[in-house]
Amino acid sequence: MMATILVNALLFYLAIGVLFAIAFVIVGVGKIDDGALGAPWFFRLLIFPGAIAFWPYLLSKWIKGNNYD
Amino acid sequence: MSVKYASILWNRQKKRYDLAMLILMVIYLATFSAIQVVFHPNITVDSLIIRSTATLSFIMLHIILIIGPLSRIDERFLPLLYNRRHLGVTMFLVAFVHGIFSMNLFHNFGAVNPLLSVFTSNPNYASVSQYPFQTLGFFALLILFLMAATSHDFWLKNLSPKIWKTLHMLVYVAYALIVMHVVLGVLQQETSPVLVGLMVLGMLMIIGFHLWAGVLEGRREAVFSAKESFIKICRVEEIDENCAKVVIVQEENIAIFKYEGKVSAINNVCKHQNGPLGEGKMVDGCITCPWHGYQYLPENGCSPAPFTEKVTTYDVKVEDGYVFVNPNPHPEGTAVEPATI
Numbered sequence: 001m002m003a004t005i006l007v008n009a010l011l012f013y014l015a016i017g018v019l020f021a022i023a024f025v026i027v028g029v030g031k032i033d034d035g036a037l038g039a040p041w042f043f044r045l046l047i048f049p050g051a052i053a054f055w056p057y058l059l060s061k062w063i064k065g066n067n068y069d
Numbered sequence: 070m071s072v073k074y075a076s077i078l079w080n081r082q083k084k085r086y087d088l089a090m091l092i093l094m095v096i097y098l099a100t101f102s103a104i105q106v107v108f109h110p111n112i113t114v115d116s117l118i119i120r121s122t123a124t125l126s127f128i129m130l131h132i133i134l135i136i137g138p139l140s141r142i143d144e145r146f147l148p149l150l151y152n153r154r155h156l157g158v159t160m161f162l163v164a165f166v167h168g169i170f171s172m173n174l175f176h177n178f179g180a181v182n183p184l185l186s187v188f189t190s191n192p193n194y195a196s197v198s199q200y201p202f203q204t205l206g207f208f209a210l211l212i213l214f215l216m217a218a219t220s221h222d223f224w225l226k227n228l229s230p231k232i233w234k235t236l237h238m239l240v241y242v243a244y245a246l247i248v249m250h251v252v253l254g255v256l257q258q259e260t261s262p263v264l265v266g267l268m269v270l271g272m273l274m275i276i277g278f279h280l281w282a283g284v285l286e287g288r289r290e291a292v293f294s295a296k297e298s299f300i301k302i303c304r305v306e307e308i309d310e311n312c313a314k315v316v317i318v319q320e321e322n323i324a325i326f327k328y329e330g331k332v333s334a335i336n337n338v339c340k341h342q343n344g345p346l347g348e349g350k351m352v353d354g355c356i357t358c359p360w361h362g363y364q365y366l367p368e369n370g371c372s373p374a375p376f377t378e379k380v381t382t383y384d385v386k387v388e389d390g391y392v393f394v395n396p397n398p399h400p401e402g403t404a405v406e407p408a409t410i
Contacts, residue, residue, distance in 0.1 A: 003188040011184075033227055035074050042076035043221070050218035054228070061227070 017052035020059060024051045028062045074223055086152040090159065097125055115174045122167035127251070129160035130244060131271045138282035140359070141348070147359050154220045161210075161217035168210045171203065202254035209246035212239045225342065234343060248272065299386060299393040305332070305410055308392070313337075313356075315347035318396035323347075323383055325394060326356055326367050331407035333367035334383035334394045341378070369404040 025044035029036040029051075036043070051058055079087075101121045105112055136153055140146040176186035187207055193199035216237055218224075225233045251268060300318050308314045308327040315337050316323050324337040324347030335356065337347045344360030351357070355364035355373060365372055365380060372378040379402035384395040387408040399405060 004185060007182065007185045007188065029223075033223065035226070036223065037073070039074045040076050043074050043223075046076060046221050047223050049214070050221075050224055053215055053218055057228075 014052060017055040020055040021048050021051035024055070024058055024062070028058065031065070032058070032061045074221070082148065083152045083155065086148075087155055090156060094125060094159070094163075097121075097128070101125070115170055119167055119170045119174065122163050122170070123255075126160050126164035126167060127247060127271075129156065129163065130240075130247065131275065133157055133160060134240065134244060134275050135278050138278040141282040141345075142278070142285060144348070144359070150360060151362065158217045158220050161213040164210055164213055168206065171206070175203070197253065198257050200253040202250050202257075205246045205250040205253065209243040209250060212243040212246070216240060216243075222341075230340070230343065244275070298397070299384070299395050302392045302394055305387060305390055305392055308332070311351035313347040313349075314392075315345070316394070318394065321383070321396045321398060323394060323396065324356070325385065325392060326351060327410070328354075328367060330410050331367075332385050332387055332392055332410060333405065333407045334385040335365060335367065335370040336380040336382075336398065338380070339363050339378075340380060346380070368407055369402055371402045 025048050029039075029044065029047065098121050101124060102117055105117055105120060133153060133156055136146065136149045136156075140150040172183045172187065176183040176190060179186065181189070187203050188201070191199065191201040191203075194201065216239070219228065219233065219236060228236070248268070256264060256268075302316055302325060303314055305327065308325065311326075311328050313324040313326045316325065322337040323334050324345075325332060325334045326347075328351045335346065337345055339346050339358040339360065341358065341361055341363045344358040344363070346356055346358055346365065349357045349359040351367070352364070354366070356367055357364050363372065363378060364376075365378070370380040370382040381398035381401050382403050382405045383398060384405055385408045386393045387410055392408070
């Protein structure tokens with residue numbers, strides 16, 4: 001029972017992460033890091049898996065707005 | 070560094086590195102498969118893939134863990150370190166193939182979700198010989214995924230170097246999980262002394278090289294504790310041309326470089342991945358990190374334009390053939406007049 005809940009929670013987290021990551025690599029990445037503005041699509045593909053895993057952290061950075069160094 | 074991101078920072082050396090890695094991987098997979106077919110003529114393709122990717126990724130993980138201390142012991146191994154992240158990502162992909170094929174072969178035949186089946190099909194969590202060892206492999210693979218997914222410099226900057234480094238230090242947890250995965254898994258069925266011996270040898274090599282490098286590093290770093298403004302460090306000739314002497318003074322980790330008749334001191338810790346700048350050399354007038362080639366000007370601790378990394382700098386002087394350094398750091402990127410020899 002516990003395993004079912006945890007696995008379903010993980011799958012739910014990943015499903016949201018995939019949706020977020022699509023928007024993030026298209027729009028969001030350039031909002032939080034100026035080094036990503038105009039970066040090639042292969043770069044966006046490379047950071048896609050990480051965006052799925054770390055979507056809550058990236059979402060909070062995106063909401064806070066531009067924080068270029 | 071801090072300019073527009075490239076997808077993959079390839080250069081001639083890294084391409085040769087990757088090509089050599091791929092050739093060796095193909096040779097290993099072909100040799101291992103041939104031996105398996107000879108000794109197990111009825112082996113299925115799935116089993117062959119699971120076994121070959123398991124052993125290959127485990128060997129690659131050993132190499133990855135040994136490269137770091139090996140390059141600190143002998144700088145001739147440094148070229149192996151420069152492209153370790155490609156080796157790491159490739160190792161994860163090989164381990165991922167192992168995980169997917171294992172899950173498909175052992176957990177994809179019922180109505181239960183295969184991922185759920187990994188955790189529930191074998192409930193003998195209290196047993197050693199029957200332990201559901203695949204769960205350990207799952208968590209190791211999860212760590213390796215997080216590391217591979219964050220291997221690009223984008224993540225180093227946006228997660229912060231401290232979090233990024235902590236995340237990537239989890240490779241040692243992954244290694245421990247994989248060792249347990251092997252011990253509670255394959256070694257419960259195949260008790261060949263050769264397999265056990267190879268695994269113990271691998272563990273001893275990893276532990277031994279780390280201890281060896283730690284002892285050497287401790288000897289190289291002179292530790293000073295004085296309250297004077299300038300501390301006498303060493304004679305000028307004790308520092309090789311275009312190289313540094315690393316000292317720790319009042320908890321400041323300082324690299325003192327000698328070059329072109331001058332001496333400069335900057336913080337020893339690279340802004341990229343905390344690499345030891347003092348173990349690097351001067352290349353084209355810049356202090357060059359031995360880990361990934363990040364560069365800093367010795368006079369001000371700044372990366373050359375257009376890059377923006379900065380480290381702290383220190384006052385330094387040369388008197389009567391001795392090098393003195395003031396351990397009170399200037400703010401990052403502050404220009405300091407080099408001492409003339």
